[in-house]
Amino acid sequence: MIQIKHLSKKFGALEVLRDVSITVRKGEVISIIGPSGTGKSTFLRCINLLDRPSGGSIVINGVDILDPKADVPAIRRKMNMVFQSFNLYQHLSVMDNLTLGPVKLLQTGRQDAEKKALELLKLVGLAEKADSFPDELSGGQKQRVAIARCLAMEPSIILFDEPTSALDPTMVSEVLAVIRRLARDGMTMLIVTHEMKFARDVSSRVLYMDEGVIYEEGPPEQIFDNPQKERTKIFINRVRSFNYRIASPDYDLYAMNAEIELFCEKQILPLKSRQSLQLLVEEVLQICADTLRSTAIELAITHSEKTGEIKLLVESGGAEENILESAALPDELGLTIIRNLTRSIAYKRDGGQNRLTLILKEQ
Numbered sequence: 001m002i003q004i005k006h007l008s009k010k011f012g013a014l015e016v017l018r019d020v021s022i023t024v025r026k027g028e029v030i031s032i033i034g035p036s037g038t039g040k041s042t043f044l045r046c047i048n049l050l051d052r053p054s055g056g057s058i059v060i061n062g063v064d065i066l067d068p069k070a071d072v073p074a075i076r077r078k079m080n081m082v083f084q085s086f087n088l089y090q091h092l093s094v095m096d097n098l099t100l101g102p103v104k105l106l107q108t109g110r111q112d113a114e115k116k117a118l119e120l121l122k123l124v125g126l127a128e129k130a131d132s133f134p135d136e137l138s139g140g141q142k143q144r145v146a147i148a149r150c151l152a153m154e155p156s157i158i159l160f161d162e163p164t165s166a167l168d169p170t171m172v173s174e175v176l177a178v179i180r181r182l183a184r185d186g187m188t189m190l191i192v193t194h195e196m197k198f199a200r201d202v203s204s205r206v207l208y209m210d211e212g213v214i215y216e217e218g219p220p221e222q223i224f225d226n227p228q229k230e231r232t233k234i235f236i237n238r239v240r241s242f243n244y245r246i247a248s249p250d251y252d253l254y255a256m257n258a259e260i261e262l263f264c265e266k267q268i269l270p271l272k273s274r275q276s277l278q279l280l281v282e283e284v285l286q287i288c289a290d291t292l293r294s295t296a297i298e299l300a301i302t303h304s305e306k307t308g309e310i311k312l313l314v315e316s317g318g319a320e321e322n323i324l325e326s327a328a329l330p331d332e333l334g335l336t337i338i339r340n341l342t343r344s345i346a347y348k349r350d351g352g353q354n355r356l357t358l359i360l361k362e363q
C-alpha cells in the first residue's frame, strides 16, 4: 500500500530523518515509538507532505507522491491525519466540522454528508454533540470529533500524531478506545504515541525510531518484551521504570508524588495500586529520614505488564544497613504499614550499596 524508501528530511543543517525505509500493508496498525525529538512526527508529516522530504521516495498504491505532478490534495485526503491539538474549526459546530470536507472537497450532497456525519459521531459516542461548538467539549471529546472528521473524508489510511498527548489523563482512555475500535474494523493506521501499553495492545507492528532511522522494528512482543538492539533495550527499560534520586531529608514530596502519579498513569495502574504505592514510598522514606542526612537514596519503581507485579527498589550508599531492621526506627507503625502493603521485602548488600526490594501486595 505504501512503500517508503531511503526517506530523508533536513531542516537547514539539522538532519532529522536520515534513511527511513518501510512498507505498510493494508490493514496494518503500526505504532511509532522512540525518544523525543527523533523525528517521529516529522516522519508522519513527510508521508502526507505537510513537510516536504529532502530525499527518498514514497509510493502509495503505485503513485509516486514526490513526483511534482502528483495531486497532493487528493493524496492527503486518502491519508488523513489526526493531530495532537485536534485542529477543529472553532467557529463551526461539530456537525459543520464533519461535513465541510466532504461537501467542499468530495462534492458530497449536504444531506448525505450530514447523515454520514451522524453515523460517525455515533461511532465515536458523540451523536448528541452534533450541534455543540468545539469550545463546549472536553479535550477527549474534541479529539473524538477530530477522529470522526478524519473518517468523514473516507481515508484509506489514518496518521495519528500523538493523539493523546494534549489530553488530561482521565480522557486518554476514551480516545484510545475509539482508535482500538478502528483497528478492529481493519483501518490502516500509523500512530506516533508515548502510550506504551496502548502501542503494545493495538499494534500489529511497532517501529522504534531513534536518531532519524527506524532503529528496530517488529511485533509488539519483540519490541516490548525482547528487544534485540541496545538502544531499544535502554528505551524500553526506561519507560518501564520510574527512577528518582532523593538527596536530602527536605526533598519535595509533592513533586515526587506527581511523578509517581504520572508513571502510574502511563502504566495504567488501578487507583488502589497507585495509592498503595505512594503510601509505601512515603513510609519507606519516613524511615529513611536519618539515612538521608548522610547519603542520597535512589528509588526505582518497576511494573511488569506480564505478571502485574509492582516492585520498589530503594538503594543507598553508606555503611551496611538494612534500614527496616535498624535499631533506631522512628516508630513501629510505619514498619507495620510497610509490611501490610508488601508481599515480600528483601535486603541485599551489593557493590557497596544497600539494596532493599519491596514487592507490593496484589490489590
Ligand SMILES: Nc1ncnc2c1ncn2[C@@H]1O[C@H](COP(=O)(O)OP(=O)(O)OP(=O)(O)O)[C@@H](O)[C@H]1O
Binding pocket: 011, 014, 016, 034, 035, 036, 037, 038, 039, 040, 041, 042, 043
Ligand atoms: N519545521 C521545523 N523546523 C525546524 N526544525 C524542526 C521542524 N519540525 C521539527 N523540527 C526539529 O526536528 C526534530 C524532530 O522533531 P519531531 O517533532 O519530528 O520529533 P518527535 O520524535 O516527534 O519528538 P516528540 O516525541 O517530542 O514529539 C526536533 O529537533 C525538532 O526541533
